[in-house]
Amino acid sequence: MVSQPGGCVVVSGRDRVGGWNNVEAAEPAGEFGFHLGTRYAVQYLNYTAEELAQVPSVSAKRFAGTGNPHRAGPVRIGEVVLDTGCGAGMDVILAAHRVGPGGRVIGIDMSRAMLDRAWQGIVAAKVDDRASLFHGVFESLPMDDASVDVVLSNGVLNLASDKARVFAEMFRVLKPGGRLHLAAVVVQDELLEHVRNDADLWANGIAGALPxxxxxxxxxxxGFVNGRITERFDCFRGAAAEFKVPKNHMIGAVNFLARKPGI
Known part of the structure; x- marks a missing residue:
């Protein structure tokens, strides 16, 4: 059985995400409760400085993922990739370089302000010939059935109260044999009620984390098969949100790889 917190708290937490996204899109300065930017991506999440050199600063400095879904498995030339909750577009741009001119990358986000920044980064990176962006939410993806080879998701699953619905949507849009490269916050011990009901911790991606x-x-x-954890990250180390959660919960993030069965 999947843990489901109260819906009213989820709405409040998402409202805060929207507000923080507007501030972050304008200028990512100040305390958000979580880490941001390229230095964090390299030191905490094992991105490389060489690959991030391909990402314009308008996207890179606003990066707020919790893992590194590109390390969960390969993205191949010519593939179609979907990034759910793409934010300012750093993972979209990296995927666009990997798929090449014959591939396609689609980014979806609920924040129009972040999508504006993502498009600026895509154009500056000169991958606008193969990347496109849509406004939407991951519980109802604006994609056809069996239309993508890879779904990327980095740090946004935890904002959804209905995790089963999110997984069902990702499964739906994947082609048979398609892969899920998911980075998500997890806990090793069930969260206490006061943590689950903290709107700031929802917006930080902690209160919605699954064991x-x-x-x-x-x-x-x-229906996913061959699901496995491929890497772990201490993504909240030293961030303000870390100190609001009891240490025994062992908050962190994982890369998770799974596959939709083939025909």
């Missing part, structure tokens, strides 16, 4: 075994279970129940 690791539940993440594996919901993916399997959706």
């Amino acid at each position: 690791e075994h539940e993440l594996l279970a919901v993916a399997a129940n959706t």
Whole structure:
């Protein structure tokens, strides 16, 4: 059974995400409770400085992922890739370089302000010939069934109360044999009620985190196969949000790789 917190708190947390996204899109300065930018991506999440040199600063400095879904598995030349919750577009740009001119990358985000920044980065990176952006939410993806080879998701699953619905949507849009490269916040111990009901911790991606075994279970129940954790990240180390959560919860993030069965 998947843990589901109260819907009213989720709405409040998402409202804060929207507000923070507007501020972050304008200028990513100040305290958000989580880490941002390229230095964080390299030191905490194992991105390389060489690959991030391909990403314009308008996108890179606003990066707020929790893992590195590109390391979960390969993205191949000519593939179609979907990034759910793409933010300012750093992972979209990296994927666009990987798929090449014959591939396609689609980014979806609920924040129009962040999509504006993402498009600026895409144009500056000269990958606008193969990248496109859409406004939407991951519970209802504006994509056809069986239309993408790879779904990327980095740090946004935790903003959804209905994780099963999000997994079902990702499963729906993947082609048979397609892969899910997911980076998500997880906990090793069930969160206390006061943590689950903290809107700021929802917006930080902590209050909506699943215990690791539940993440594996919901993916399997959706129909994904060969699901496994491929890497772990201490993504909140030293961030303000870390100090609002009891240490025994062991908050962190994982890369998760799974596949939709082939025909």
